[in-house]
Amino acid sequence: MEDEIKDAQVSCLSGIIDLQRACQKQNLKLSAETNQYLVYLTLKKLGPFVAQKLISKLVEKGEINWEDGHWEVEQIIDHCEDEGEEYYLIKWKDWSNAHNSWEPKANLECTDLLEEFHVRGTKRKFEYDDSVPISKRSRVDEIFQKLKPMKGKISPLQLLSVSSPVKGGKPIFKGLIATGGKYKPKYKPSAGKPLNPRSKAYKQKKVEIIKALKEWQVHLNAISTDPAGIVVENNIDLEGPPENFVYINDYKPMEGIIIPNDPLVGCECDSCLDNKKKCCVTQCGSEFAYYKNKRLRVLKGTPIYECNKRCKCGPECPNRVVQLGRKCKLSIFRTINGRGWGVKTLQKIKKGSFVVEYVGEVITDVEAEKRGKYYDAVGRTYLFDLDYNDGDCPYTVDAGYYGNVSHFINHSCDPNLEVFGVWINTLDPTLPRIALFSRRDIEKGEELTFDYMMTGDTTNQPPTLDQVEKDLAAEFLKTPVLQTYPDMPEGEGDSLEVTLEENDTLPELKPDEVKETGDAADSNDSNDSNIPELSIESDEVFDEPPKLETQKSELIPKSLTDQYRIVCQCEREKKPGIEENQNQIKGKAIWNEQIDKASTQIKYGTQLGAHQETSNELKIKMTAAKRILRKSQRQAYASQRESTAGKNCESFKCRQNFLKSLSKCNEKHHFYNTKLLKLMEKTAEDGPSIMNIWQEHFQQLATPTY
Numbered sequence: 208m209e210d211e212i213k214d215a216q217v218s219c220l221s222g223i224i225d226l227q228r229a230c231q232k233q234n235l236k237l238s239a240e241t242n243q244y245l246v247y248l249t250l251k252k253l254g255p256f257v258a259q260k261l262i263s264k265l266v267e268k269g270e271i272n273w274e275d276g277h278w279e280v281e282q283i284i285d286h287c288e289d290e291g292e293e294y295y296l297i298k299w300k301d302w303s304n305a306h307n308s309w310e311p312k313a314n315l316e317c318t319d320l321l322e323e324f325h326v327r328g329t330k331r332k333f334e335y336d337d338s339v340p341i342s343k344r345s346r347v348d349e350i351f352q353k354l355k356p357m358k359g360k361i362s363p364l365q366l367l368s369v370s371s372p373v374k375g376g377k378p379i380f381k382g383l384i385a386t387g388g389k390y391k392p393k394y395k396p397s398a399g400k401p402l403n404p405r406s407k408a409y410k411q412k413k414v415e416i417i418k419a420l421k422e423w424q425v426h427l428n429a430i431s432t433d434p435a436g437i438v439v440e441n442n443i444d445l446e447g448p449p450e451n452f453v454y455i456n457d458y459k460p461m462e463g464i465i466i467p468n469d470p471l472v473g474c475e476c477d478s479c480l481d482n483k484k485k486c487c488v489t490q491c492g493s494e495f496a497y498y499k500n501k502r503l504r505v506l507k508g509t510p511i512y513e514c515n516k517r518c519k520c521g522p523e524c525p526n527r528v529v530q531l532g533r534k535c536k537l538s539i540f541r542t543i544n545g546r547g548w549g550v551k552t553l554q555k556i557k558k559g560s561f562v563v564e565y566v567g568e569v570i571t572d573v574e575a576e577k578r579g580k581y582y583d584a585v586g587r588t589y590l591f592d593l594d595y596n597d598g599d600c601p602y603t604v605d606a607g608y609y610g611n612v613s614h615f616i617n618h619s620c621d622p623n624l625e626v627f628g629v630w631i632n633t634l635d636p637t638l639p640r641i642a643l644f645s646r647r648d649i650e651k652g653e654e655l656t657f658d659y660m661m662t663g664d665t666t667n668q669p670p671t672l673d674q675v676e677k678d679l680a681a682e683f684l685k686t687p688v689l690q691t692y693p694d695m696p697e698g699e700g701d702s703l704e705v706t707l708e709e710n711d712t713l714p715e716l717k718p719d720e721v722k723e724t725g726d727a728a729d730s731n732d733s734n735d736s737n738i739p740e741l742s743i744e745s746d747e748v749f750d751e752p753p754k755l756e757t758q759k760s761e762l763i764p765k766s767l768t769d770q771y772r773i774v775c776q777c778e779r780e781k782k783p784g785i786e787e788n789q790n791q792i793k794g795k796a797i798w799n800e801q802i803d804k805a806s807t808q809i810k811y812g813t814q815l816g817a818h819q820e821t822s823n824e825l826k827i828k829m830t831a832a833k834r835i836l837r838k839s840q841r842q843a844y845a846s847q848r849e850s851t852a853g854k855n856c857e858s859f860k861c862r863q864n865f866l867k868s869l870s871k872c873n874e875k876h877h878f879y880n881t882k883l884l885k886l887m888e889k890t891a892e893d894g895p896s897i898m899n900i901w902q903e904h905f906q907q908l909a910t911p912t913y
């Protein structure tokens with residue numbers, strides 16, 4: 208099951224988009240270097256075709272000003288006609304032949320070169336060396352090099368925001384569709400420039416689109432035989448119903464392929480679930496796939512055999528699930544980040560539930576090879592290899608032209624759906640049905656996704672990111688942190704063991720409370736190389752303590768370190784005559800060191816937050832950690848106030864609390880830094896040098912020093 212998708216070219220953009228969006232939300236600005244790196248990653252993920260298309264759109268919109276000559280025609284190489292429209296194959300100045308593109312005549316202003324081409328005719332053909340195949344990667348690198356002078360001026364989101372619907376094929380823009388001249392244009396160029404969303408024409412068009420989508424929705428529901436309905440929504444752009452797409456309910460075999468539909472065996476059970484061992488499933492050598500509630504009980508990769516039309520059991524049999532159709536109401540919606548249409552659920556889905564079947568044309572491997580090349584060229588993929596039979600894969604499902612709602616389901620590296628091969632009335636091992644089940648509980652409104660590349664472990668459910676985070680947290684919570692504080696009163700123990708309990712949680716903060724620190728905004732414009740030297744100035748991080756009437760001015764703490772001294776002093780005042788002994792001095796040193804480190808962690812964490820970490824959750828936790836420190840600070844003041852007022856000195860308790868809070872804080876920071884490191888590693892893949900810079904930072908920070 209390793210290569211279900213032929214020539215899959217889809218990489219997940221979600222990470223980059225989420226990252227930038229989260230940054231925007233928190234008013235964080237990426238450094239120019241980081242931005243450039245993300246642009247590079249985005250271009251790489253989009254591939255040269257789509258990347259060029261989006262860049263051209265930005266050029267058209269005037270958001271990018273190429274230096275003069277960037278899209279200058281160097282030579283006209285070839286000419287063709289398509290549906291009455293004339294096209295020329297252009298070699299662009301300063302771009303390699305890999306970027307040669309077919310352009311409609313109307314786009315060209317180089318009359319001299321056109322004349323010269325026609326005079327020269329086909330006698331003196333332009334020659335270029337295409338013996339060395341130019342990789343997509345190197346073409347992306349070339350585009351990136353051209354964008355480089357605009358350092359920081361173009362962002363991944365900006366790039367994706369101009370991505371537009373692809374209707375059956377691709378519109379041709381100036382300097383687009385770099386085919387290296389190998390494919391001739393098949394599609395007419397799009398008419399005119401995109402409409403201004405505020406214009407009357409746009410609104411009028413929108414009304415038409417909504418009407419067309421409504422009609423399409425009615426049409427889909429009339430054809431669909433599934434028990435649950437389909438809704439169509441587009442609140443994003445002017446994309447109407449897709450052209451060249453026919454809704455079907457079952458596989459549509461291409462000419463020459465026959466899908467058998469008469470199983471030789473069926474079961475005779477009264478109750479299949481109670482009679483698992485004798486049921487047809489076990490006879491087929493597999494496990495009973497479902498619980499009584501019809502949810503999955505088998506691991507990813509297990510073949511599913513359902514009771515078939517020869518079986519005696521009725522539709523209520525727990526072993527009839529996929530064959531009863533989709534029971535979950537879904538919506539085909541327009542994504543906001545350049546991924547075209549997507550599918551979301553309109554109701555909660557429990558883990559292990561059948562969601563939808565992947566249907567399409569069943570084609571031969573030879574035909575799949577051909578179509579794969581085409582899909583590859585237009586940067587889309589709908590091919591699903593039915594290679595469940597030990598590598599033997601005579602058939603592929605193509606949902607590109609014929610399909611159901613699953614045609615619109617997008618890819619994710621952390622998907623919520625899992626693919627299973629299901630055999631019902633067709634028991635041919637090379638012709639399973641493809642069913643998508645939920646990998647976890649899915650909330651109403653969540654987009655449904657599956658991993659096109661099917662790269663995960665085929666025997667065990669791969670842990671979700673969420674699970675990984677939980678494991679990481681559990682790891683930290685498990686390890687007791689021993690804090691030794693030698694300066695303890697007798698009887699209280701010479702060491703204080705601070706262990707975080709499972710249920711020890713940081714105070715809940717609402718996202719808007721995050722703003723209160725202001726630290727992130729301070730470092731908005733800095734980049735990795737100019738993280739300022741750290742100093743521990745309490746007023747930068749903590750509240751100004753309340754002034755005490757009875758307090759001597761020199762006792763007003765300026766920093767946490769000072770605060771500790773006050774606590775010590777307060778201790779001494781409680782026990783006059785006791786000199787500061789070696790233990791106390793040592794204890795004080797440890798104390799100071801801990802406070803310094805905690806503050807450094809907080810400041811570093813905040814700076815990281817400003818640079819790379821954009822998770823709102825992290826910011827909340829950071830603020831919460833600071834709050835814990837502030838709270839202990841307040842406690843220290845309170846106890847100090849009590850002691851100076853001659854009341855029962857609570858300073859030990861206070862110090863204990865303080866220590867506990869600090870330890871908690873340290874752990875949390877260590878946890879989040881490690882988490883950040885993991886996240887960054889996950890995003891890094893094969894990124895260039897900036898990754899190393901980041902990793903160095905993270906490695907330093909992730910090393911527990913206390």
Ligand SMILES: C[S@@+](CC[C@H](N)C(=O)[O-])C[C@H]1O[C@@H](n2cnc3c(N)ncnc32)[C@H](O)[C@@H]1O
Nearest residue numbers: 219220546547548586587588614615616617618
């Ligand atoms: C099976 S279709 C999914 C529906 C598609 N979005 C549409 O509008 O028809 C697969 C195509 O959607 C796009 N796509 C799907 N998942 C994506 C992702 N995570 N990031 C970027 N593009 C994606 C790619 O163009 C891919 O070839």
